[in-house]
Amino acid sequence: xxxxxxxxxxxxxxxxxxxxxxxxxxxxxxxxxxxxxxxxxxxxxxxxxxxxxxxxxxxxxxxxxxxxxxxxxxxxxxxxxxxxxxxxxxxxxxxxxxxxxxxxxxxxxxxxxxxxxxxxxxxxxxxxxxxxxxxxxxxxxxxxxxxxxxxxxxxxxxxxxxxxxxxxxxxxxxxxxxxxxxxxxxxxxxxxxxxxxxxxxxxxxxxxxxxxxxxxxxxxxxxxxxxxxxxxxxxxxxxxxxxxxxxxxxxxxxxxxxxxxxxxxxxxxxxxxxxxxxxxxxxxxxxxxxxxxxxxxxxxxxxxxxxxxxxxxxxxxxxxxxxxxxxxxxxxxxxxxxxxxxxxxx
Amino acid sequence: xxxxxxxxxxxxxxxxxxxxxxxxxxxxxxxxxxxxxxxxxxxxxxxxxxxxxxxxxxxxxxxxxxxxxxxxxxxxxxxxxxxxxxxxxxxxxxxxxxxxxxxxxxxxxxxxxxxxxxxxxxxxxxxxxxxxxxxxxxxxxxxxxxxxxxxxxxxxxxxxxxxxxxxxxxxxxxxxxxxxxxxxxxxxxxxxxxxxxxxxxxxxxxxxxxxxxxxxxxxxxxxxxxxxxxxxxxxxxxxxxxxxxxxxxxxxxxxxxxxxxxxxxxxxxxxxxxxxxxxxxxxxxxxxxxxxxxxxxxxxxxxxxxxxxxxxx
Ligand SMILES: Cc1ncc(C[n+]2csc(CCOP(=O)(O)OP(=O)(O)O)c2C)c(N)n1
Numbered sequence: 179x180x181x182x183x184x185x186x187x188x189x190x191x192x193x194x195x196x197x198x199x200x201x202x203x204x205x206x207x208x209x210x211x212x213x214x215x216x217x218x219x220x221x222x223x224x225x226x227x228x229x230x231x232x233x234x235x236x237x238x239x240x241x242x243x244x245x246x247x248x249x250x251x252x253x254x255x256x257x258x259x260x261x262x263x264x265x266x267x268x269x270x271x272x273x274x275x276x277x278x279x280x281x282x283x284x285x286x287x288x289x290x291x292x293x294x295x296x297x298x299x300x301x302x303x304x305x306x307x308x309x310x311x312x313x314x315x316x317x318x319x320x321x322x323x324x325x326x327x328x329x330x331x332x333x334x335x336x337x338x339x340x341x342x343x344x345x346x347x348x349x350x351x352x353x354x355x356x357x358x359x360x361x362x363x364x365x366x367x368x369x370x371x372x373x374x375x376x377x378x379x380x381x382x383x384x385x386x387x388x389x390x391x392x393x394x395x396x397x398x399x400x401x402x403x404x405x406x407x408x409x410x411x412x413x414x415x416x417x418x419x420x421x422x423x424x425x426x427x428x429x430x431x432x433x434x435x436x437x438x439x440x441x442x443x444x445x446x447x448x449x450x451x452x453x454x455x456x457x458x459x460x461x462x463x464x465x466x467x468x469x470x471x472x473x474x475x476x477x478x479x480x481x482x483x484x485x486x487x488x489x490x491x492x493x494x495x496x497x498x499x500x501x502x503x504x505x506x507x508x509x510x511x512x513x514x515x516x517x518x519x520x521x522x523x524x
Numbered sequence: 525x526x527x528x529x530x531x532x533x534x535x536x537x538x539x540x541x542x543x544x545x546x547x548x549x550x551x552x553x554x555x556x557x558x559x560x561x562x563x564x565x566x567x568x569x570x571x572x573x574x575x576x577x578x579x580x581x582x583x584x585x586x587x588x589x590x591x592x593x594x595x596x597x598x599x600x601x602x603x604x605x606x607x608x609x610x611x612x613x614x615x616x617x618x619x620x621x622x623x624x625x626x627x628x629x630x631x632x633x634x635x636x637x638x639x640x641x642x643x644x645x646x647x648x649x650x651x652x653x654x655x656x657x658x659x660x661x662x663x664x665x666x667x668x669x670x671x672x673x674x675x676x677x678x679x680x681x682x683x684x685x686x687x688x689x690x691x692x693x694x695x696x697x698x699x700x701x702x703x704x705x706x707x708x709x710x711x712x713x714x715x716x717x718x719x720x721x722x723x724x725x726x727x728x729x730x731x732x733x734x735x736x737x738x739x740x741x742x743x744x745x746x747x748x749x750x751x752x753x754x755x756x757x758x759x760x761x762x763x764x765x766x767x768x769x770x771x772x773x774x775x776x777x778x779x780x781x782x783x784x785x786x787x788x789x790x791x792x793x794x795x796x797x798x799x800x801x802x803x804x805x806x807x808x809x810x811x812x813x814x815x816x817x818x819x820x821x822x823x824x825x826x827x828x829x830x831x832x833x834x835x836x837x
Contacts (some may be wrong), residue, residue: 213697237634237695264633268668303553305616307633390750458744474835479605479615480553481825516553 208259260516335369380407559587568732581630664695726753
């Protein structure tokens with residue numbers, strides 16, 4: 179079983195290739211999927227290998243998504259790619275009202291095996307209409323499964339599971355993570371769509387995060403050091419949320435911090451904290467803390483985005499404060515704040 | 525007259541080229557889409573308008589903004605994320621606006637400006653104004669459903685709306701024939717909704733301005749129209765650089781041969797204005813652009829607190 183280091187986008191491409199190889203009903207459609215660099219690399223080279231199954235589409239998100247849902251109902255396994263969540267909103271009816279409700283409204287037995295790959299969130303210079311992190315919209319909609327891969331290896335395994343699933347699955351891919359690298363198995367493998375993963379074990383505080391927030395938390399661990407034990411949970415799925423894993427951790431630590439890289443209202447973090455608060459046996463030792471972004475859209479100027487997203491320093495200090503330890507001072511470089519991570523993650 | 529048009533087109537060309545150069549050398553974190561090659565359309569259309577007519581744009585709107593008379597310094601400041609930018613740094617390149625000249629906004633969500641411009645035209649009609657609304661969109665955006673719904677609204681409600689379809693044959697790198705069947709007929713689609721359709725050579729200022737002038741009186745009366753302007757995009761979809769090998773229907777030779785800025789320059793020389801005079805005009809414009817860039821470079825950034833302002837008025 180061999181591994182090698184690949185990027186987040188390469189992992190998506192590899193998963194797509196491997197699943198297309200075994201399942202001949204898988205087709206990929208969207209903008210730029212046929213390009214040499216295929217949709218930011220996520221479908222690079224696949225047009226050559228599967229000329230009729232990589233379908234370049236016009237700018238018609240609503241109809242294209244509906245076509246995919248219709249094809250899923252009748253026997254194909256389409257993967258639809260939307261380069262930004264804002265573009266997918268043109269297809270909101272097809273995702274939330276058609277695909278998501280189809281099986282339920284016909285009383286079961288009517289699978290809709292479609293995968294929506296939607297790029298989401300933070301990217302420099304993109305401003306208010308290209309960086310919305312509308313996670314909670316997808317977490318709130320009933321009838322779709324929604325996962326957020328936070329690392330290359332999760333990106334690969336979750337996509338393979340999503341295509342095998344008989345339900346509509348939304349994969350929200352944070353653009354911020356596209357250059358992140360990891361040692362990923364070359365073989366085809368899957369990861370459960372509905373299970374959170376404890377990626378770091380510790381006894382003092384639980385951090386629940388996903389996407390770019392999870393990566394920032396990872397970086398924070400180095401700043402915190404070994405004095406404090408952090409149970410870091412990669413939430414993986416926001417629809418449904420794996421509360422069993424969250425509660426188990428909080429039972430052990432008695433402290434919880436959630437991280438959203440979007441505003442707090444109706445956020446994933448606020449929902450988790452609300453549910454934790456309703457659990458009698460968790461015996462919290464401190465108030466739960468939600469780390470999130472300010473209640474304003476993401477502006478374009480770097481000077482304004484400088485303080486927009488929670489950094490590893492913010493996260494580390496929140497952890498230290500929870501345990502009554504002295505906070506740290508650490509200056510971040512322009513690159514650390516404004517450019518996406520491209521290192522190798524464990 | 526022609527010299528005035530040339531000045532505007534040259535301003536757009538040189539501003540885009542200098543900015544592209546600046547982008548390559550400096551860290552400017554605002555996604556840009558340059559307008560080079562399409563100048564005759566923005567200037568041809570805007571020259572035919574009344575100053576109180578309104579214009580809306582898309583992700584590639586530096587040219588639309590400048591042609592309508594938008595402030596150059598504010599535009600460059602906006603690209604550089606500065607406080608004196610037209611959106612105080614909040615919008616960046618994809619969100620041009622200068623309401624003082626009735627350039628009422630642009631949005632990079634493809635086609636979204638078309639229904640919005642129907643709304644502006646509705647307001648104009650409602651208040652019995654004689655003014656019209658113009659919206660620029662690309663051939664890619666023309667494939668969004670919202671465009672067809674808007675075409676229907678525009679004739680149903682007799683809106684004073686002019687849609688300018690800039691057909692540069694590409695949507696990012698996807699060519700027209702990869703996105704439409706060979707039977708696709710824009711004219712039939714548009715006229716099928718009862719909207720007037722005219723086709724123009726978007727690389728020829730005189731053709732564009734002439735045809736828009738002819739259309740506008742009826743548009744003012746509430747007969748919406750669409751003008752499709754055939755053109756070439758000279759730079760990459762986003763940013764300046766691209767691989768020349770990807771070009772087939774719009775090779776560098778074709779782009780040069782059909783370069784609207786060079787064409788109108790030749791016409792001016794043919795009309796008797798000397799090369800020296802033209803160069804003097806060009807040098808002046810170059811200086812204006814250089815000054816704007818220097819100004820923007822030195823201009824202050826917004827205060828950090830302004831992140832929190834403007835969510836509501
Ligand atoms: C709804 C939507 N879908 C996709 C995009 C991504 N996108 C930005 S520009 C562009 C190409 C637009 O082509 P066209 O409308 O012809 O304008 P041009 O870039 O050629 O000026 C695409 C696909 C978007 N901005 N909005």
